[in-house]
Amino acid sequence: MGDQVLRTDGLTKHFGGITAVDGVSFALDSEECCALIGPNGAGKTTFFNLLTGELEPSEGSVEFHDDDGWHDLTGLAPHETASAGLHRSYQITNLFPTTTVRENVRVAAQAHGNATSRFWRNVDAFPEYVDEAESILERVGLSAKADDVARNLSHGEKRQLELGVALAGDPDVLLLDEPAAGVSSESVDEVVDLIRNVARDHAVLLVEHNMDVVMDLADRIAVLHQGELIADGPPTEVRDDDAVQEAYLGGYDPDAPTASDDGGDGSGTTGEDGGGVA
Incomplete structure (x- = not known):
């Protein structure tokens, strides 16, 4: 240990x-x-x-x-x-349900990087966070679902996405x-x-x-x-x-x-x- x-x-x-x-x-x-x-x-x-x-x-x-x-x-x-x-997940999934899988992770990564200005919705302003989101989605097995809306995932996939969001905070x-x-x-x-x-x-x-x-x-x-x-x-x-x-x-x-x-x-x-x- x-x-x-x-x-x-x-x-x-x-x-x-x-x-x-x-x-x-x-x-x-x-x-x-x-x-x-x-x-x-x-x-x-x-x-x-x-x-x-x-x-x-x-x-x-x-x-x-x-x-x-x-x-x-x-x-x-x-x-x-x-x-x-210290980052945590919850018993009840806690995601942005109407946002894509990629955006859930990208926003979490951007928040951790303190890039939370009025440009937070401007993906082009922070390409590094998109790259980070893609890397995390690959790790948690959701790359193929990146463009899906989070609410459409299965419960197991939502658990995977929750873990991806937690990992985005490093x-x-x-x-x-x-x-x-x-x-x-x-x-x-x-x-x-x-x-x-x-x-x-x-x-x-x-x-x-x-x-x-x-x-x-x-x-x-x-x-x-x-x-x-x-x-x-x-x-x-x-x-x-x-x-x-x-x-x-x-x-x-x-x-x-x-x-x-x-x-x-x-x-x-x-x-x-x-x-x-x-």
């Missing part, structure tokens, strides 16, 4: 009398793909929102490391954490919130291969309920339960942890048939009915 690039110390978030994230101390290395798992209501999305500045922590800190050393990101706004190098850390959610069983492998490719040169922290995807992708798994970090380590070690089995996995058996083996959707998602703060 590489050096640490992101860390939290005692990160906590209260919503009235509810503690959604409870004193979480966590670190992400620069050369790893880490999966953050836990039942619904465990605090996963709240934790993401604290990292990216969409929520301000009640206690604790968030720090990010770059070539200039460690920087305190605690309480910064989302555009400030993005400028620092991030050091990618936070992926359920990247396989809603993706057809036929497209899950493509999403997994794409994330694996991206993880070669980016630190990746992903929230994912699909345990087949988690076990296939993650170098490391961290487990939240009722806002607390109850396990953090190699996938097989975490999978076999008694506390994790009880809290989340429900006796997950890597040798058991998956849904795809018996005609299901292949999601490998454990049954969950928990509510509360996600």
Whole structure:
């Protein structure tokens, strides 16, 4: 593994009398793909929102490391954490639906380059961002769809485009919130291969309920339960942890048939009915 690039110390978030994230101390290395798992209501999305500045922590800190050393990101706004190098995707696709695939990525690249003047719609004024968009679309497998309107893409292709938009900001850390959610069983492998490719040169922290995807992708798994970090380590070690089995996995058996083996959707998602703060 590489050096640490992101860390939290005692990160906590209260919503009235509810503690959604409870004193979480966590670190992400620069050369790893880490999966953050836990039942619904465990605090996963709240934790993401604290990292990216969409929520301000009640206690604790968030720090990010770059070539200039460690920087305190605690309480910064989302555009400030993005400028620092943290980019994220969302459970619900977040694109410009009536704009072409190429333009979605081009605008993201242009925004990152601070070329956001009144000329932002003038493609000829910033040809370098068009070139960057083309390169990114090739990487995420959407070159053939470059001129398609984003809303006409399949759900899996929209996930690919979201990742392309995130890459256009040249991030050091990618936070992926359920990247396989809603993706057809036929497209899950493509999403997994794409994330694996991206993880070669980016630190990746992903929230994912699909345990087949988690076990296939993650170098490391961290487990939240009722806002607390109850396990953090190699996938097989975490999978076999008694506390994790009880809290989340429900006796997950890597040798058991998956849904795809018996005609299901292949999601490998454990049954969950928990509510509360996600």
